[in-house]
Amino acid sequence: MDSEFRELYQQIILDHNKSPRNYGHLDDATHVLDGQNPVCGDHYTIYLKVKDNIIEQARFEGSGCAISKASASIMTETIKGKTIEEADRYFEWFHKILTGSVDVNESLLKVGKLAAFAGVADFPVRVKCATLAWHTMHNALHNKKERVSTEEDEA
Amino acid sequence: METIIAATPTTLNFDVQNIRKNFPILNEQVHGHPLIYFDNAATTQKPRQVIEAISDYYQHSNANVHRAIHTLGEQATEGYEEARRKIARFINAESEKQIIFTRGTTESINLVASAWGEKFVGQGDEIIVTEMEHHSNLIPWQLLAEKVGAKLRYIPFTEDGTLDTSLFETLLNKQTKIVALTHMSNVFGTINPIKKIVRLAHDRGIPVLLDGAQSVPHLPIDVQSLDCDFLAFSGHKMVGPTGIGVLYAKTNRLENMNPYQGGGEMINAVWLDRATWAEIPHKFEAGTPNIAGAIGLGAAIDFLQQIGMKQITLYEQQLTTYALERMTRFKEMTIYGHAPERGSAISFNLGSIHPHDMAQFLDQYGVAIRAGHHCAQPIMRKLNVAAVNRASFYFYNTTEEIDAFIDVLKKARDFFDF
Numbered sequence: 030m031d032s033e034f035r036e037l038y039q040q041i042i043l044d045h046n047k048s049p050r051n052y053g054h055l056d057d058a059t060h061v062l063d064g065q066n067p068v069c070g071d072h073y074t075i076y077l078k079v080k081d082n083i084i085e086q087a088r089f090e091g092s093g094c095a096i097s098k099a100s101a102s103i104m105t106e107t108i109k110g111k112t113i114e115e116a117d118r119y120f121e122w123f124h125k126i127l128t129g130s131v132d133v134n135e136s137l138l139k140v141g142k143l144a145a146f147a148g149v150a151d152f153p154v155r156v157k158c159a160t161l162a163w164h165t166m167h168n169a170l171h172n173k174k175e176r177v178s179t180e181e182d183e184a
Numbered sequence: 185m186e187t188i189i190a191a192t193p194t195t196l197n198f199d200v201q202n203i204r205k206n207f208p209i210l211n212e213q214v215h216g217h218p219l220i221y222f223d224n225a226a227t228t229q230k231p232r233q234v235i236e237a238i239s240d241y242y243q244h245s246n247a248n249v250h251r252a253i254h255t256l257g258e259q260a261t262e263g264y265e266e267a268r269r270k271i272a273r274f275i276n277a278e279s280e281k282q283i284i285f286t287r288g289t290t291e292s293i294n295l296v297a298s299a300w301g302e303k304f305v306g307q308g309d310e311i312i313v314t315e316m317e318h319h320s321n322l323i324p325w326q327l328l329a330e331k332v333g334a335k336l337r338y339i340p341f342t343e344d345g346t347l348d349t350s351l352f353e354t355l356l357n358k359q360t361k362i363v364a365l366t367h368m369s370n371v372f373g374t375i376n377p378i379k380k381i382v383r384l385a386h387d388r389g390i391p392v393l394l395d396g397a398q399s400v401p402h403l404p405i406d407v408q409s410l411d412c413d414f415l416a417f418s419g420h421k422m423v424g425p426t427g428i429g430v431l432y433a434k435t436n437r438l439e440n441m442n443p444y445q446g447g448g449e450m451i452n453a454v455w456l457d458r459a460t461w462a463e464i465p466h467k468f469e470a471g472t473p474n475i476a477g478a479i480g481l482g483a484a485i486d487f488l489q490q491i492g493m494k495q496i497t498l499y500e501q502q503l504t505t506y507a508l509e510r511m512t513r514f515k516e517m518t519i520y521g522h523a524p525e526r527g528s529a530i531s532f533n534l535g536s537i538h539p540h541d542m543a544q545f546l547d548q549y550g551v552a553i554r555a556g557h558h559c560a561q562p563i564m565r566k567l568n569v570a571a572v573n574r575a576s577f578y579f580y581n582t583t584e585e586i587d588a589f590i591d592v593l594k595k596a597r598d599f600f601d602f
Contacts, residue, residue, distance in 0.1 A: 031215055034548050038541075038599070047601060069540055070557055070570030092570060094538035095600070158540070 036148030037155070038095065045099035050106055055088040064165030064177035066157055071097045075165045084108050084116060087166070094158050096149065101162035103142050113170055119143070120167050127156050198499045203491065204580050206231040217550030220585045225370050225398060225529040225576035226554050227420045230484075234423060237483035238476045248472055250449060264475050267482030268465070274485045275415065276406040277432055284438075284468045285478055288429035289397040290320040292416030293364070295431055295468065296393055297324035299441040300414075305361045307333035312355055312363040314339040314347055315566060318370050319559040321395040321416075325364060339365070341566075345372030345521035349380060356388055363392045367399035371558050371574070372521025373504075373529040375399070382411050391437065397421055401578070402500060402527050404493040413437050419477065423578075424484035428477030431468070438464045445470040496579045500528045503577045507586045514593065520572055529576040531558070534593060537600045539571040545599060549592040 055076035065072040071093030078086035087105040092098070104123075108116040122140050125131035129150035131140075149159045157179040165177045204210050209229045212219040221229060241263060247256035249264045265280070272280040286292045305311065311325045315338050329336050337355050340348045347365075363385045368375050382392045391413035399405065400415075401422035407415055414437065419428040433441075443450055443461055447470035452460040461467045488496065507530060511517055516535035534542065539555035546553055554574045557564045564570065575589065 030548050034544070037544075043600065068556075070564065072570070092538075094540040096541075152544075155540075155544075 033148065033151045037152055039145045039148065041103075041142060041145045042095060042099040045102040046095035049089075049098055049102040051088045051102065051109070053088055053090055055086055058086070058088075060169040060172070062165050062169035062174075062177065064161050064168075064179075066093070066097070066161055066179040068179070069094070069158070071158060071161055073097070073101050073162050073165060075101075075162060075169050077166065077169055079113065079170070082112050082114075084111055084113070084170075089162060093161070094155075096146075096155050096158040097161050100146065100159045103145070104162050104166060107141065107143065108166065116166070116170060120163055123163055124160070126150070127159055196495065196498045196502070198491075198495055198579075200499070200580065200582055204582075206233065206487070207580055208232060208235075210580065214550040214552070215548050220549075220551045220581075220588055222575040222577060222581065222585070222589065223552045223554050224578040224581075225421070225574060227426065228401065228423050228578050229580070230423055230425065231487050233487050234425065234480050234483045238425060238480045241476050241479045246476075249475055250466070260475055263479045263482070264473065267478040267485075270482045270485045271430055274405070274489065275400070275432060276408055278408065279435065281464050282432055282435055282438065284431040284433070284465045285473050286416075286429045286431050287427055287474070288418040288420070289395060289416045290324075290429075292414075292429055292431035293321055293393065293395065294324045295444045296414050296416070296433070297328045299444040299468070300437065301325075301328040301362070302332065303440070303442050305329075305332050305334050308359060309334040309361045310337050310355075310357070310359045311335070312337050312339065312352075312360060312365075314341065314365045314376075316341045316345070316347070316369045316372065316374070316560070316563055317364075317366055318395065318397065319561070320397070321364055321366060321393075322562070334361070335359075341372075341374075341563075344523060345369065345374050346523045347374070347376055349377060352381065353384055356384065356390065360385075360388070360390050363390055364395070365392070366395040366397075368396075368402070368527045368529075369521065370398050370529060371531050371560050371563050371572070372523060373526040373531075374521055374523035375403070375525040375527060378410055378412065386411065398527060398529065401488075403497055407432055419481040419484060422481075422484055423487060424481040425477045428474045428481050430481075435464070438468070441468075443470070444468050447471045449473070491579065499579055500577060503581055503583065503586065504528045504530065506583050507575065507577070507589075510586060510590045511593075514597070516597065520567060520569075528578070529574055531572045531574045533569065533572055534597060535600075537596060539573045541600065542573050542596055545596045546589075546592055549588075549595070551589050551592055 058076035059079050060077040063074050073089050073091030076088045087109045089101045123143055126147050127149050146159050149155050168177050207229050245259040247260040249261040268280045268283045271283050339352050342348050385392050393414035394412040396415045396417040400417040413434050415432040417430050420426040450462050450467050450470040452462050518533045520531040543555035556571050
């Protein structure tokens with residue numbers, strides 16, 4: 030097994046895939062949005078409860094590969110209790126991690142568990158798996174109503 | 185448990201190790217492991233004989249066909265037309281004039297939907313397909329239906345991945361203009377009861393198109409015995425090159441069809457305001473064709489016939505039976521498709537491991553399988569799964585490779601820990 034593969038499927042990712050946190054419907058959500066990857070069939074619904082600019086609750090439902098599910102799970106943990114601006118900043122960091130343009134060791138304090146996704150940068154086809162929940166959350170927060178799709182046109 | 189047509193070992197005379205020597209790519213290593221190529225329903229590997237036929241053509245005979253009055257032009261034309269004759273013999277067509285070269289199965293079906301469909305299918309007419317079609321035998325008919333105002337109707341499949349043919353007769357009526365279906369499912373491996381379908385359709389004068397992309401590479405094919413009106417298949421799934429495929433059609437069908445594309449090669453006489461068409465098959469081959477591809481496909485057919493299609497079928501049945509027996513020992517295993525008559529494509533899921541994670545894991549051990557919706561999203565929707573894994577074998581695969589594959593499946597189960 031290659032070290033790149035081990036980096037991709039880190040223990041924390043396998044753990045969140047097996048036991049996703051904040052999984053399930055949120056009754057009093059203020060923001061709800063669906064996201065899907067039509068090429069591989071991954072699909073998630075993101076639920077957010079925002080009050081006074083603070084994300085009080087973040088939950089998700091749906092199914093997909095280990096990378097996409099762990100990403101959704103860790104995302105909900107990361108943004109819970111944060112302001113909208115802070116969530117936006119995590120969204121940007123996450124993109125930098127996936128494109129390998131941030132040194133996660135230096136930035137570990139800032140990004141926390143998100144550093145686990147640094148290995149995705151070596152597998153370009155899996156980047157969309159990792160970003161699906163994040164794009165959906167970002168659009169939901171900013172009240173973009175259209176369903177998120179990782180492809181311009183559905184395959 | 186699956187019931188498989190039992191292969192009769194006494195009639196099988198198959199030296200797989202010797203056959204493998206003809207495929208240079210089978211010596212490749214992937215992530216430090218010998219390549220185990222189980223993605224043959226997507227495309228197959230090429231033997232040295234096919235690679236050399238293409239290379240020889242470009243080194244010694246390259247010229248345009250049916251035009252040049254010079255030695256190379258004659259050689260190229262002869263090579264191209266000889267390939268057409270080989271294909272005709274391979275599927276037992278009455279004449280090589282019934283063989284049209286296309287880019288592949290998809291183009292062959294689009295050709296029929298366009299050149300035949302737009303002439304013979306109209307407002308209120310009906311086109312019958314099945315629920316288990318590859319997108320390539322679904323979308324061309326959707327496009328035609330939209331264009332002419334026709335309607336699609338569907339033969340459903342049952343839980344074991346076989347067609348519910350009891351409903352087929354109820355779908356047939358005066359508006360039915362064509363029945364288009366796959367000979368062998370690329371997801372379930374099911375071999376469909378073509379002769380029965382053709383007989384019921386022909387009783388009412390309705391033509392039948394067969395998608396042979398998965399069947400022609402694996403089964404002996406006799407178009408006269410099947411009695412289908414159209415048969416579409418691809419070179420690259422039968423050890424031939426990509427970009428070359430075939431449409432077989434009965435002569436009267438071809439003669440009554442519109443041309444497909446306009447251009448050089450497909451004409452008889454041309455004026456500024458009109459033209460007359462070349463005789464079949466050239467009427468459907470506008471522009472310079474894929475000459476090297478056709479010659480490569482001819483070499484592929486030579487290679488397959490040297491082994492023998494009956495031998496290939498028998499050997500693959502043994503492999504498939506063996507694989508299914510070993511795979512179903514996992515208690516977490518789901519196999520999609522349990523048809524009594526089936527080919528060597530096996531779709532599966534192991535526990536809750538997502539197919540993309542599974543394919544990525546298997547690749548780490550050199551095993552190439554397909555993961556996804558297999559260009560058959562309506563099937564996935566009916567099965568209520570987003571994606572499945574598919575292992576698909578060809579005659580150069582071995583039981584030892586299946587053993588190695590099973591070992592990696594065990595490792596995957598432990599890695600993803602359920």
